[in-house]
Every structure is written in structure tokens, then in C-alpha cells.
Amino acid sequence: MKDYISGIISILASFQLLFVAVFLFSNKKGNRSNNRLLGLIFLLFSLSLGDFAVRISGIQLKYQAIHLIDDGFFLLYGPLLFYYVRRVVYVDLRWRVKDLLHLIPYLLYCVYLLYSLVVLDQEEQQEITQRIETVSLPAWIYLVGISVYIYTITYLWLAYRTVNTYRSIIKNKFSSLDKINLEWLRFIIHSFTAITIIAMIHNVIPVLGNFIFLYATLILLLIFTFFFINRVLVKALNQPEIFAGIELREAKEKYTGSNLSEGEIGEHHKALLSLIERDKMYLNADLTMQDLSEKMQLPTKVISQVINQQSGKSFFDFINTYRCEEAKKLMLSSDPGVTILEILYESGFNSKSSFNKEFKKLTGITPTEYRKSL
Numbered sequence: 131m132k133d134y135i136s137g138i139i140s141i142l143a144s145f146q147l148l149f150v151a152v153f154l155f156s157n158k159k160g161n162r163s164n165n166r167l168l169g170l171i172f173l174l175f176s177l178s179l180g181d182f183a184v185r186i187s188g189i190q191l192k193y194q195a196i197h198l199i200d201d202g203f204f205l206l207y208g209p210l211l212f213y214y215v216r217r218v219v220y221v222d223l224r225w226r227v228k229d230l231l232h233l234i235p236y237l238l239y240c241v242y243l244l245y246s247l248v249v250l251d252q253e254e255q256q257e258i259t260q261r262i263e264t265v266s267l268p269a270w271i272y273l274v275g276i277s278v279y280i281y282t283i284t285y286l287w288l289a290y291r292t293v294n295t296y297r298s299i300i301k302n303k304f305s306s307l308d309k310i311n312l313e314w315l316r317f318i319i320h321s322f323t324a325i326t327i328i329a330m331i332h333n334v335i336p337v338l339g340n341f342i343f344l345y346a347t348l349i350l351l352l353i354f355t356f357f358f359i360n361r362v363l364v365k366a367l368n369q370p371e372i373f374a375g376i377e378l379r380e381a382k383e384k385y386t387g388s389n390l391s392e393g394e395i396g397e398h399h400k401a402l403l404s405l406i407e408r409d410k411m412y413l414n415a416d417l418t419m420q421d422l423s424e425k426m427q428l429p430t431k432v433i434s435q436v437i438n439q440q441s442g443k444s445f446f447d448f449i450n451t452y453r454c455e456e457a458k459k460l461m462l463s464s465d466p467g468v469t470i471l472e473i474l475y476e477s478g479f480n481s482k483s484s485f486n487k488e489f490k491k492l493t494g495i496t497p498t499e500y501r502k503s504l
Contacts, residue, residue, distance in 0.1 A: 139352045140183035146359045147176035167214045174203045174210075179355070198246055202239040204278050204326075208285025209233065211322060215289040215315060219296040235281065279330035286323045293319065301446035302434045303419045321358040328354065390435065399440040401426060402433065412452035415480040419445050450488045453478040457489065461501045470497050 154169030178200040209232035216223055293315055328351045390398075405425060411417055423430045437448050457477040464473065474485040474497070489497045 137183045139356060140179045143352070143356050143359055144176045144179035144183060147172050147179065150359070151176060161217075164214065164217050167210065167217065171207065171210050171214065174200075174206060178203050198243055202236055202243065204282050205236040205239055206233075207322065207326075208282040209236075211319070212285045212289045212292070215292050215319070218315065219292055276330060279326055282326050283323060286319055286326070290316075290319050290323075298444070301444040302438070303430070303445065317361070321354075324354060325351065325358070390432065395436055395439060398426075398428065398432065398436045402436060406449075406452060410456075412449045412456065413476075413478045415475075415478050417449060417478075449478075451492060454489050454492045457485070457497065458493075458500065461497070462504060470501070473497070 151169045151173040154165045154172065157165050181200045213229065213232070332348055332351055402422070405422070406412060409425075411421070411425070414421070419430045419433060422433050426433065434445060437443065437445055441448055443451070454477070457473050457479075460468075460473045460476055470485075471482060474482060477485075479485040479488075486496055489500070493500055495503070
């Protein structure tokens, strides 16, 4: 079925992705190897959309098996994106030969593709293409196709779990996350997950014979892909270095080998509270665990253990609790003409969004609602 409108949208999206890929390959800012890895992912995505545009527009290629080349990219998206996330998050991650094991499914597909291109003649290739278009392939092939999508989603889940690990560790090092933005990476993972799920539904529907729903999922897939690409162009490419990075060893069990007694933990906790409250260190918007470590002359690991075990909070939540309490005092004592923006800066926050989020998490209402209730 020819669909020139969807074909045009796919071509536009393909060129935009190609532009992003070229930008990332040539971008000299940040980690160049990471940029190139992400550029490779976008390049593969661009080729997939380009081939899709050719298919849906009814353009006939001399060698039909060429259409099969990009079908194997779904075996690459998951492993490549997972490895990219790990490269960004773990600053000391090094490439290992065993990482190639993740590419085995794709290499097996390449063997099948080589067989299709070399062994099968043009008539046989044409027959395979027609059977794909008319949904007359054996049922087991569609089951294999679904398993490929699940395979991709599994890697995306592993990537998302890596980001969450990063977040939990980074919250024990910094009191503000505004300059350590995780949203860019979360956005990519969420977008690829959504695209994968929609594509899976779109490819299963023909078996059920519902071609109206088939067209609806096609439009949804193209619209979402177009939105994803344009958001990347407008926002993500202008973003500076956003990851502080952690070391692989930090992702392991926090306090392995700690020999602190309960009495020592209690003493350190008292000293920590005294320092925080006396010097009002929480008013420093850029306060880090390292700053406390230097003040108390204790390792950051010890301070982290003391805060976690005595308060049940991360360093981030621990400090922001003090900041919220300071904001409440300021709202109670300050002149009504003092704005919420002024109060959040005076209490140690450095953005309105983080102030609203943390204040509501602590009190159950927004700063504005709290001030009105006074």
C-alpha cells in the first residue's frame, strides 16, 4: 500500500536524524567517543526511517533483500544505548572484549542477511518481500519479531536502571542536582522505549487483520518519532556537559568493609548536626559531600554512612530538609513584599523547580500555598 504522506514525513525525520548524527560525530565538546556512539545510534535510526519511507512509498529496488539490512538494527539499538548510558554514567568504564558478546544476535542476523543477498536470486528476494507486505509469513517469524522487540526493551530497562543507580549515588554527593541533569538521558530512554512498543504493536496488527488500527499506529509512530527528533534538535544539542560521572566501584555496596561502631556513628552524627546548624552550610547552593568531608576531616564514605543510617536520608534529601525549614522561617518572618524567588535563593536553593519539588515533598503543599496559609 502506497502512502506518500507518511513517506514524506519519514524522509524529513530521516534527514533530521542524519543531521543530528553528523553534529554528534563532528562535535568537539564533551566526551567525543560518547558523542560518536550516540551519533551512531541516530545514524542507524536515520537509515531505518529512510528505508521505511522507500517501502511505504512503493519505490521498487533492484535488490529487494536490501530492505532487510535495517531490520537488524533493532538488535543493535538496545545494546548500543545501554553501553552509551554506562559510558556516560561511569567515568572509569573501559571497553572489554567480552562486550562484543552483546552483538552476537546482530552478527547471526548478518549471516542470514548475507545468505539472502548472495544465495537467493532476485525472484526469491522479491517473493520474500511480497510475503512480508501481504502478511503471509509463517506465524513463528512474527513470534521471532516480537522477541526482538522484547530484547530491545530489556536493554532499555537495564539502561534505565543504570540511570537510577547513578541518581541514588549522586544524591549522596551533591545537595543540588540542577547542574547534574538526568532528564536528557531519561528522555532518550523513554522515547526509544515508546517507539519500540509502538513499532511492536504496529508489526503485530497485520496478523490480526485490523488495517485501520495499523494505519493509526503508523501515524502515531511517525508523529512521536518526529516529536522526539525535533526535541533533540531544539533542546538537547544546546545542553552542556550534564553528567558528573561516578566510578564503577561506587555502584557496589555502599559500606562494605566499614568498621564504624554504633557509638562512633552517633558521635559523628552529633558533630555533623552541630556543624550544619552552627555554620548554616546548607545555605551554600553548591554544597557537596566533599565540602563536609574537608570541614569534618572525615572520609566522604563515613559521612555518607552517618547520614544514611542516622537520618534514613540521602545527602541530597538531608541538606534540602534544612533548606526547606529555613524557607519556612523566612516566609514566617519576612516582609510580605519579599518574593518566593528571593526566599528560595536565601534558603540555599538555586532553582524554582527544585525548590517547589522539595518543599512539596516535605510539607505536602507548594511554597505559595504554605505562605498563604500563614
